[in-house]
Amino acid sequence: MRRASDTAQKRRRQIFEAAIAVISEKGFHKATIREIAAAAGLGKGTIYQYIDKKEDLIPLIAEVGISLMSAKISEAASLDAPPEEKLRIAIKSQLALFDEHSRLAEVMGGEIERIKHEDSELITRVFEERYLNALASLVSEAAGRERFSKGESLVIAELIAVMCLLWSHSVLAKKNAGGIEAYETLLEEFVLRGVSGRRKEAENG
Amino acid sequence: MRRASDTAQKRRRQIFEAAIAVISEKGFHKATIREIAAAAGLGKGTIYQYIDKKEDLIPLIAEVGISLMSAKISEAASLDAPPEEKLRIAIKSQLALFDEHSRLAEVMGGEIERIKHEDSELITRVFEERYLNALASLVSEAAGRERFSKGESLVIAELIAVMCLLWSHSVLAKKNAGGIEAYETLLEEFVLRGVSGRRKEAENG
Amino acid sequence: MRRASDTAQKRRRQIFEAAIAVISEKGFHKATIREIAAAAGLGKGTIYQYIDKKEDLIPLIAEVGISLMSAKISEAASLDAPPEEKLRIAIKSQLALFDEHSRLAEVMGGEIERIKHEDSELITRVFEERYLNALASLVSEAAGRERFSKGESLVIAELIAVMCLLWSHSVLAKKNAGGIEAYETLLEEFVLRGVSGRRKEAENG
Amino acid sequence: MRRASDTAQKRRRQIFEAAIAVISEKGFHKATIREIAAAAGLGKGTIYQYIDKKEDLIPLIAEVGISLMSAKISEAASLDAPPEEKLRIAIKSQLALFDEHSRLAEVMGGEIERIKHEDSELITRVFEERYLNALASLVSEAAGRERFSKGESLVIAELIAVMCLLWSHSVLAKKNAGGIEAYETLLEEFVLRGVSGRRKEAENG
DNA sequence: AATGAATGAGGATTCATTCAT
């Protein structure tokens, strides 16, 4: 009873990993099921016991991707540290995640939005509920109460996410920044000034 | 002689427009040559008089896209206004461009990086030379001399570009911001604080 | 020993019923083993303990189908009634059988001939020996001795079978006849005139 | 203008012939598009310029088949001969058609009804309107006015069609009849007695 | 220059069958 479910779960993970690897390499459409199956160490037909159609890899990846990303944010949020420090750590850990799982980052940033899927709206909602909301809270705290409306915080959270994702995508960013630490520092400071600057302006003025 | 070239140029524009329209709608791979040809009011075979293979649409689009984007930056740069105002206007005009040509924005942001092409490096270089450099100069000026290294300015310019593009991509950004003006204001302020804040910190400290 | 055989027999019947049901619905090729197994309340693999390959369902169905059809003919033949009446009853009971087991009729009429099987000749022979011969005898008796050669009687028997089967197949027959009783009356009279008419012609001439 | 349409028509005929040939040999499902294309002397993809999906071969075949069959009936109907003779000739020509185009006959009798197609109802209607009605008129005339209702004539017409088709299908019919002439004679007499017998009964009674 | 019919490589998907449990 336990075993069956476990095996299925294991298979799903195998497929997820393989899909990430191949799709990040070649893009969703050029990644063939045969390749993904081979990368997962499975037969071509076996994939179809776990998904109905190739597109179903998208929600599979999205779900795990959002989980990983959210986990990092929650971790940062639960720290006992000043709000600005928490946000800084959130950005750092997000970048570290994307650097480690750069393939995942590429797929999250590049394909998931583009592949129209019947679950697209669901994915968007889950992304907002599980990820953006948590990050927006950090933004809000770092900015100080009432500096940003709920909507503004969410937009800024999305901007932060996009800037973190840029690292995995952009050849130019890698070249111009010089290294991930430099990018990280630049990004942290840029964001913190953008977030908390308003408060300072108010205080100073 | 002149006429022939003119016709060719006209055809290229037809194809470019059609390609943008169809690709933004369905993504590069699901956009078929037949559809693009039809959208351009041309026969399927005619397309192949202007490109060698489907992928060649990518540099065609990129070139025009980068031109449009660069033109807006140059325009802002040539204004007689304080640096911060120039940067603000650059962002505003960039957003306006993406809002007007939202299809182009979607293709620029979504497909161009993902479709590996023999000219990919060329495109990247042109993007840096014609667009990022100009925007980086505005960033640099707005920040005040010696606040950012060349590389840092370029990275920030790319961050700005990405944040502007987000508008066309993201359902959530549209929903959470409430409207393009609100998004514009938020973005301008966020960027300007991020860019000029460092100077103020230095001055205040 | 006995029990094992009984279970096997029971399984075979389950599979036969399920196969009829699914194949009549979707045709042989679109009927999947998984569906047939499910319809039989068995696991997919279990089917393969009773057949070697999917095509083996055909002789399984044929055998049972021919048995049912033959039984009705034998029954009619054993009645104590005038030859014409016996033939009439044979037709009636045949139609009733096909009406009750309409799925079986559809498979008998539609698929069995079409699916080439190594046992196809065997099935044909059994059909002739167990079914056609019996029905041909009734035809022969109804016609009066020496009216039809053996071959002629067999051909007419097959014509009768085909006309009875039409009922299960044909939307138009159902629509145009108006109901099974009307079809039955029409068919009986048509056949009886066809069969016994020759005798009358001879007598009258 | 003319040429384009002509070529298309020619292609359709090529495909029709090839489809008949291959499908009659192996059945609809085992006949592959590749084989049909090869038999038509065309490339695999070319087929799909004339049909949308494999199933669309069914209405293509049905249409031509019904035309051929109907033509023979109309021909018989237009003869200047006594009604019974016309019906006799109709049967003879129908059998001759099926004997000549035995592959077509097999497909008409075996596959067309079984392959569910979105046009199935249309095919049925056309079959009734173009074929059954014409044959039913001959039946009606041969029987004498008011012997059969419209519906009865239609049913008998369908019975006749099925009995003619049997010739192409049945190994046993071929074996037991001894030859097509014998089958023809047997069938003609059987039908004519079945059709006109009722009248004689009335007259004699 | 413009066209679209012809083509076949390529890929998603299905499903009969096997086999370890």
Added chain:
DNA sequence: CATGAATGAATCCTCATTCAT
């Protein structure tokens, strides 16, 4: 005996690309 996960052969269909007109 019963099962269903695993498998890959087999096949439909799409679509970029060519080429004769």
